[in-house]
Amino acid sequence: MNIEKYKVSKAIELNNIPTLEKIEDAAKKLKKISKQLSNIQDTMYAEGKYSVLICLQGMDTSGKDSLIREVFKQFNARGVEVHSFKVPTELELKHDFLWRHYIALPAKGKVGVFNRTHYENVLVTRVHPNYIFAENIPEIKSLDDINDAFYHDRMERINAFEKHIVTNGTIVLKFFLHLSKQEQKKRLLRRLNIPAKNWKFSPGDLKERKLWDDYQFCYQDMLNRTSKKEAPWYIIPADDKPSARYILAGILLQEIKKYNFKEPVLSPEIQTQVEEFKAQLNNE
Template sequence: MKSVHIKDFKVSEKINISTTKTTWNLEASKAELKDKLKNTRKELGKLQDTLYAHGKYAVLVCLQGIDTAGKDSLIREVFKDFNARGVVVHSFKTPTSLEKRHDYLWRHYIALPERGKFGVFNRTHYENVLVTRVHPNYILGENLPDVTNLDAINDEFWDKRFQQINDFEKTIHENGTIIFKFFLNLSKDEQKHRQLRRLDKPEKNWKFSPGDLDERELWDEYQKCYEEAINRTSKANAPWYVIPADDKNTARVLVAEIMLQELKKYKDIKEPELDDAIKAKISEYRQRLMND
């Protein structure tokens, strides 16, 4: 199997979505990919245990992608060997009435992982520069004081919102959150195949909504918005990784491997040592237990 090189996926200069790969050949069979993922996620699970004991970092994993890109199944498979208490998944839907009474980042801020844990955002704060950009009328529902009509949702408005997102990520990074942002890059043909499968398989029907087809018709507009969002917010403290997503098994391996390789760079993440006074009496404590 080919090695995974982070530089192939990390966005360090401007990208063009239309020319980025949606497939990636790791020269491995389906069984080999599953074995690789199994081994990698076990290492990640052990690392999370150490992260928890260390208690100084949190990890935020942001997953974005067009409908059917494979976010749900990726979360299920990549985090399968984590301690259940060590990872919390949040799936952000249409904002509730309570959430609309706060700024758009509020519901994401209160869902951030605590130190020692992984937090996974299934769809993220980027929906606020993606879906709302394709459908700017949604912004009017936020009840912003200076936005009373669609004319106010202009380039200056989006510039400000991108800056707010960059500031948000910079702040949480500086306070101990390690950020991974993955864009699952799916081809339009593969999305068509997956949507047809939802219709053809009764057990998949529940996932289908007629609205999905309406959104598909806006494919080019969404791709343009994804491209700009990624280019304007891929920073050293919160980089984007564009993951070829036409093959789910490959995408899962890539995401898991990138996280593992990056987290291993944090050499200070290790279990704390016992206090010297306690360590000096280990034999005494052991004897007390033996005599119990």
């Protein structure tokens, strides 16, 4: 897989990037990659030097939840932590906008998945700037203060945040699930037409859908300003779920294999006593 074609390494226009890529036997191929990822994670845990942070962003119905389920289902449950960030709580609003994300970062040896991420603070709040007032920022007096410069400053602080955690051993990989408006319509109708899926539907989904163009503008600006060498964005065609899962897993596999994790070896003192320890156990 040529993962470079998905990476945001220069200025992009979302309208020119395909939302559909069909890969034959994607689900079957994903199983093999998931097993490899699981084995690598075991070694990474034993080594204890790195953690992996996977950031997932996308419009409603882009397939984030099912992707997490399918890509990571072969992992040791103790090795993966998934965080879904909803509307900030009262406590979270009493801190800076990155605080709740910082305390959710994966410990060394673990994989953390942010299902919606710190980028909500420059996406949803940019489409709905009145949400910013809940943060009680001293310098914000009116909507006029919540302008492009405000969000671009936030993006720079996010870049600095990610650079900091990368320096400390967190591998940051960010994925935008690029969904077409037509495919979203199909998935929303499916939620309404299938009784077992009704619980997933919210009237708010339709309100947000009317703001599609606003969200696309914000995503494009965010992708162009925050895809960095140390923390790149990848744009995943999301109209076909099995293919999207396989592509993301393939990128993840190639990226983390670069680190060549190694299991620690026994100290020389213990190595010289291995036969003695075996004898003790065999003679019990």
